[in-house]
Amino acid sequence: SPTGDSWGIFTFLCAALCNLPALPALNCSEELGAGQSIQQTYDLTRYLEHQLRTLAGTYLNYLGPPFNEPDFNPPRLARAERVPSATVDLDLWRGLTDNARLAANYRAYSRLLCYLRVLDGQVGMAELRHRLAHFCASLQGLVLSIGGVMSSLGYPLPAGPAAPPAPPGAPAAPNDFLKKMDDFWLLKELQTWLWRSAKDFNRLKKKVPPAVVTLRLEARGF
Amino acid sequence: DSHIQYERVGADVTMKCGSMDWDAAVTWTANGTDIDESHLNGSYLILKNVDLSQSGQYSCYEGSSWHLKYQTNLRVGTPPKEPVLMCRSNNYPKGFYCSWHLPTPTYIPNTFNISVVHGTKDMVCEKDAVPKNRCHIRYIQLFSTVKYKVTLTVTNALGKNFTTLTFDEFAIVKPDPPESVVAKPVPNNPRRLEVSWQNPSSWPEPESFPLKFFLRYRPLILDQWQHVELSDGTSHTITDAYAGKEYIIQVAAKDNDIGTWSDWSVAVHATPWTEEPKHLTTEAQITETTSASTSSFMAPPTTKICDKGAVVGSGAVAVCWTAGLVVAAYSVLFI
Numbered sequence: 001s002p003t004g005d006s007w008g009i010f011t012f013l014c015a016a017l018c019n020l021p022a023l024p025a026l027n028c029s030e031e032l033g034a035g036q037s038i039q040q041t042y043d044l045t046r047y048l049e050h051q052l053r054t055l056a057g058t059y060l061n062y063l064g065p066p067f068n069e070p071d072f073n074p075p076r077l078a079r080a081e082r083v084p085s086a087t088v089d090l091d092l093w094r095g096l097t098d099n100a101r102l103a104a105n106y107r108a109y110s111r112l113l114c115y116l117r118v119l120d121g122q123v124g125m126a127e128l129r130h131r132l133a134h135f136c137a138s139l140q141g142l143v144l145s146i147g148g149v150m151s152s153l154g155y156p157l158p159a160g161p162a163a164p165p166a167p168p169g170a171p172a173a174p175n176d177f178l179k180k181m182d183d184f185w186l187l188k189e190l191q192t193w194l195w196r197s198a199k200d201f202n203r204l205k206k207k208v209p210p211a212v213v214t215l216r217l218e219a220r221g222f
Numbered sequence: 223d224s225h226i227q228y229e230r231v232g233a234d235v236t237m238k239c240g241s242m243d244w245d246a247a248v249t250w251t252a253n254g255t256d257i258d259e260s261h262l263n264g265s266y267l268i269l270k271n272v273d274l275s276q277s278g279q280y281s282c283y284e285g286s287s288w289h290l291k292y293q294t295n296l297r298v299g300t301p302p303k304e305p306v307l308m309c310r311s312n313n314y315p316k317g318f319y320c321s322w323h324l325p326t327p328t329y330i331p332n333t334f335n336i337s338v339v340h341g342t343k344d345m346v347c348e349k350d351a352v353p354k355n356r357c358h359i360r361y362i363q364l365f366s367t368v369k370y371k372v373t374l375t376v377t378n379a380l381g382k383n384f385t386t387l388t389f390d391e392f393a394i395v396k397p398d399p400p401e402s403v404v405a406k407p408v409p410n411n412p413r414r415l416e417v418s419w420q421n422p423s424s425w426p427e428p429e430s431f432p433l434k435f436f437l438r439y440r441p442l443i444l445d446q447w448q449h450v451e452l453s454d455g456t457s458h459t460i461t462d463a464y465a466g467k468e469y470i471i472q473v474a475a476k477d478n479d480i481g482t483w484s485d486w487s488v489a490v491h492a493t494p495w496t497e498e499p500k501h502l503t504t505e506a507q508i509t510e511t512t513s514a515s516t517s518s519f520m521a522p523p524t525t526k527i528c529d530k531g532a533v534v535g536s537g538a539v540a541v542c543w544t545a546g547l548v549v550a551a552y553s554v555l556f557i
Contacts, residue, residue: 076368087363087365087367087368089364090361093365185367189367195479199365199430202430202478
């Protein structure tokens with residue numbers, strides 16, 4: 001769009017951030033082994049969903065009204081279509097192959113993680129930044145966990161988020177209200193994805209034979 | 223010809239005798255009974271501050287010929303108050319239903335119109351034959367971030383009113399209570415009760431959308447419930463029941479991840495297994511197997527166990543008192 005595109009900036013930053021090495025905060029390699037469990041991934045989605053509830057509340061308060069009002073129900077603008085949406089045709093969702101189901105989750109969270117990291121970089125409050133960073137680390141753990149399941153089942157990992165060309169000319173400052181709307185929809189889609197993933201992994205639990213995937217039921221400090 | 227006339231409670235109603243002049247001589251009847259002339263203003267019938275009891279058929283007859291000149295069916299009622307609307311998904315992910323009612327009756331016929339909007343799309347809520355005042359919607363999309371907005375309008379001859387509900391797909395998920403709850407004693411286990419139940423039949427896909435359960439139980443004689451949350455399986459064995467006490471047990475269900483708990487199931491009653499009475503000793507404790515009743519040959523009605531009349535012998539009395547103390551101690555712990 002001619003008036004400058006905050007999503008263009010987002011995706012550009014995403015590309016930059018996502019090519020960085022994985023966050024050092026999460027020491028994953030020993031804990032993820034071969035045969036990453038679906039149960040563990042499921043548990044992670046529940047943990048993240050729970051975390052997000054408090055985080056989203058705090059963040060929306062930080063944005064201020066009307067974003068923190070419980071009955072705030074804005075129309076979905078076209079610009080919000082860039083955030084991967086969990087919404088899916090019911091019959092289509094039912095018929096997804098295991099590979100497609102896992103890939104959809106992997107792609108979605110990879111992109112959501114990117115957007116969230118950009119968000120984190122722009123927040124003024126230190127406390128909120130700290131919590132966002134912690135959430136991002138956990139979300140990265142989820143992406144890795146899903147990747148682990150896919151690898152153990154022999155599925156190829158989807159390609160990472162593509163780097164779009166930088167927007168031509170100087171990027172215009174985004175409208176402050178529209179930027180907040182973007183944040184609102186990002187959090188909403190993230191929450192919906194976590195609810196959807198719980199259902200996706202339920203279906204995978206039943207369909208994938210237990211011999212292929214090791215079930216690890218111990219809590220991981222959640 | 224017949225005619226229906228709707229009027230508000232408390233209104234003043236003037237009925238004209240068809241095309242008759244004001245000064246014509248007429249007789250009015252209400253449900254066949256003559257109306258006193260004091261209610262007439264010329265040939266007009268005046269009813270002041272009407273109430274529900276004045277509903278009925280009013281007829282006007284020409285004085286001398288007794289020809290029927292006019293007839294109307296008066297229905298006294300009220301305009302509708304704001305209706306009560308509720309929407310719920312007890313069959314996720316198939317869809318949801320909405321049901322409604324008026325908080326107070328209007329005493330006259332009402333029509334309900336329901337509209338469902340999902341973002342920019344209008345959806346059709348199919349009315350159910352039974353029960354009335356209910357309609358259902360099938361989901362086309364799942365995991366939607368856009369809210370559903372349901373508007374219910376109620377209209378009658380005296381006015382209209384409406385209410386709206388706006389909600390997210392996940393917020394209205396609430397299963398029906400578990401079905402076929404059964405509780406049985408376990409032979410040779412005086413502190414156990416085996417409880418089993420089934421998924422509500424309205425929940426269409428328990429394999430992909432598993433339910434978790436909440437069990438609550440208490441002896442009839444105590445007010446405090448004990449709770450157990452079960453994340454899978456449709457049975458549970460209670461292992462800490464008080465020997466010989468009758469229990470009341472209920473189960474509720476919830477989708478594993480979203481929505482709210484169902485209402486409690488129908489309550490079932492059960493008493494743990496008790497051994498046939500033998501000799502009582504003073505060492506017998508409430509946690510051991512034998513029950514405290516002595517002389518009767520039937521299973522004791524447990525709440526009466528410490529009735530002075532039912533107990534014979536000093537040994538039995540000692541057990542009774544111990545029972546009372548232990549129960550009291552447990553109750554104090556639960557406070």
